[in-house]
Amino acid sequence: MIDFVLLGAAAFLAGLVDAVVGGGGLIQLPALFSAFPREIPATLLGTNKLASVFGTTAAALNYAKRVKVHWSTVAPAAGAAxxxxxxxxxxxSKVSADFVRVLLPxxxxxxxVYTFRKKDLGSVHAPVHSGMAEKYFAVGIGGAIGFYDGFFGPGTGSFLIFLFVRFFGFDFLSASxxxxxxxxxxxxxxxMWFGYSGMLLVQLGLLMALCQIAGSLVGTRLALKHGTGFVRKLFLVVVSVLILKTGYDAFTKGSISL
Structure with missing residues (x-):
């Protein structure tokens, strides 16, 4: 019972952080692996995705009510991803991801470093592409991040925010x-992949999904209330933690995909 309470708390916090800057897997996946040390890792990864998809969808819908979503960029990126x-x-399933593990931190x-040095990065929304150029960039970035997420995964949300800010001129709130x-x-x-493979703990995933949704609603409200400066600061904090976590994983080879 205590494990389920802790997993619920972890899912809530993961949903909150993920809704603002990504990186919720830093919290949720270690909790799953700690609670079920004998479970097949792929099953825990699938359960994590089941919970996350509900939390991320709730955050996306909540943002869409208050922040303009630039579908000319987002739709092709999402399709490619x-x-x-x-x-x-x-x-x-065919190639080792060890080289990515070492390169990631x-x-x-x-x-x-780039975000910290560019003090005005993401402070204002000033799109830099339009027309077919915008779509080509969106497909390229969406495809690359989608492949990375399927292949390895840690920091996907944070990478997306940075790329939308850096290459499309979005402010941090719109990028999130x-x-x-x-x-x-x-x-x-x-x-869909994990479900097809039967690698899901469905009841646990749905329970954690409810907690993720609650956390994501709190996270989006915090982001919308405090604006792009808050998102930028939390982004730097989460990326710093990701550097430490992925750096440790890279050299101990005890990593799990976040």
Whole structure:
């Protein structure tokens, strides 16, 4: 019983953090692995996706009510992410992800340094692409992140926010809203894969989904209330924690996909 209470609390906090800047897997997956140390890892990853897809969808809907979602960019990115996440999931069954595990903390460190040094990055919403160029960039970025999410996964939401800010000129709040839509596409594709493979604890996943939804609603309200400056600061905090976690995983080889 205590394990379920702790998992519910972890899912709530994961939903809150994920709704603002991504990285909720930092909280939820370790809790699952701690509560079920003998369970097949893929089953816990599938259960995590089941809970996450509800929380991320709730966050996306909540953002859409208050923040303009730029569908000309988001829709092609989400479509490409959905398709390529299947390819990533298939590839990881054939190829080791160890090289990504080692590279990830380095890439995250570069993202953190760039964001910290560019004080005005994401402070205003000033889209830099339009027409077909916008769609090509969106498909390329959505596809790349979708493949990464299916292949490995940690920090997907944070990467999406950074890319929407850096390459599309979104402010952090608009980028967070856009990232949720693309993340839903990734999660749905992964969930279909795990469901087809029978790697789900359905009842537990649905229980955690309720807690994720509650956390995501709190998280989106905090983001909308405090604005893009709050999102930027929390983004840097979460990316810093991701650097430490993925760096530790890279050199101990005891990692799990977040």
């Amino acid at each position: 959905f398709a390529l996440s299947f390819a990533g999931a298939y590839t990881v 380095i890439v995250l460190f570069a993202v953190a 809203a856009a990232a949720k839509v693309v993340n839903v596409a990734c999660n749905v594709a992964a969930l």
